[in-house]
Amino acid sequence: QQQVKQSPQSLIVQKGGISIINCAYENTAFDYFPWYQQFPGKGPALLIAIRPDVSEKKEGRFTISFNKSAKQFSLHIMDSQPGDSATYFCAASEPGTYKYIFGTGTRLKVLA
Amino acid sequence: NAGVMQNPRHLVRRRGQEARLRCSPMKGHSHVYWYRQLPEEGLKFMVYLQKENIIDESGMPKERFSAEFPKEGPSILRIQQVVRGDSAAYFCASSQTGYNTEAFFGQGTRLTVV
Numbered sequence: 001q002q003q004v005k006q007s008p009q010s011l012i013v014q015k016g017g018i019s020i021i022n023c024a025y026e027n028t029a030f031d032y033f034p035w036y037q038q039f040p041g042k043g044p045a046l047l048i049a050i051r052p053d054v055s056e057k058k059e060g061r062f063t064i065s066f067n068k069s070a071k072q073f074s075l076h077i078m079d080s081q082p083g084d085s086a087t088y089f090c091a092a093s094e095p096g097t098y099k100y101i102f103g104t105g106t107r108l109k110v111l112a
Numbered sequence: 113n114a115g116v117m118q119n120p121r122h123l124v125r126r127r128g129q130e131a132r133l134r135c136s137p138m139k140g141h142s143h144v145y146w147y148r149q150l151p152e153e154g155l156k157f158m159v160y161l162q163k164e165n166i167i168d169e170s171g172m173p174k175e176r177f178s179a180e181f182p183k184e185g186p187s188i189l190r191i192q193q194v195v196r197g198d199s200a201a202y203f204c205a206s207s208q209t210g211y212n213t214e215a216f217f218g219q220g221t222r223l224t225v226v
């Protein structure tokens with residue numbers, strides 16, 4: 001119940017294309033869903049986050065889509081660039097807690 | 113405004129030695145979390161601390177691991193008598209408030225046990 005399942009494990013996209021990463025969860029108590037970007041040898045950096053009272057949040061080229069009934073959320077990267085090549089992690093947490101449950105990560109490669 | 117600072121960045125220890133990992137949170141942050149990342153895996157929660165208090169250590173192995181966050185100075189994650197299975201990247205994160213809030217991660221300490 002505490003798991004967050006992330007797919008795909010790896011993704012190759014052409015420059016200018018759309019990258020889509022999906023996450024699914026079971027625990028309906030989760031109410032905060034951040035996405036982190038991690039470059040090799042670096043720490044995870046917060047990219048964008050959403051709460052379940054909205055179905056979509058957009059920041060620049062990054063969009064989170066949230067489907068509460070399906071218990072799924074996804075990250076869309078529009079106009080993907082080689083500089084977006086990194087590992088992306090979704091996460092979730094319950095209200096009143098501080099622990100993030102992380103997905104297993106998606107390694108994105110954007111071809112020039 | 114400096115981010116979360118971790119040191120050392122890389123640490124090599126022989127089996128049986130002790131490893132000490134340090135984390136200085138962002139200015140104004142009094143909540144610290146430690147996560148462990150094994151190769152090709154996601155991050156796993158280990159422990160949550162506030163100044164001078166351990167709030168939740170449910171993700172930390174019962175033996176050989178300990179953490180502290182003193183009134184003055186950085187948070188310390190200590191691993192005694194390291195074994196090869198302890199080899200991982202250890203990340204510290206900090207936040208202003210403790211609940212359901214943005215946490216900012218440091219660059220991690222990569223521990224290698226030889």
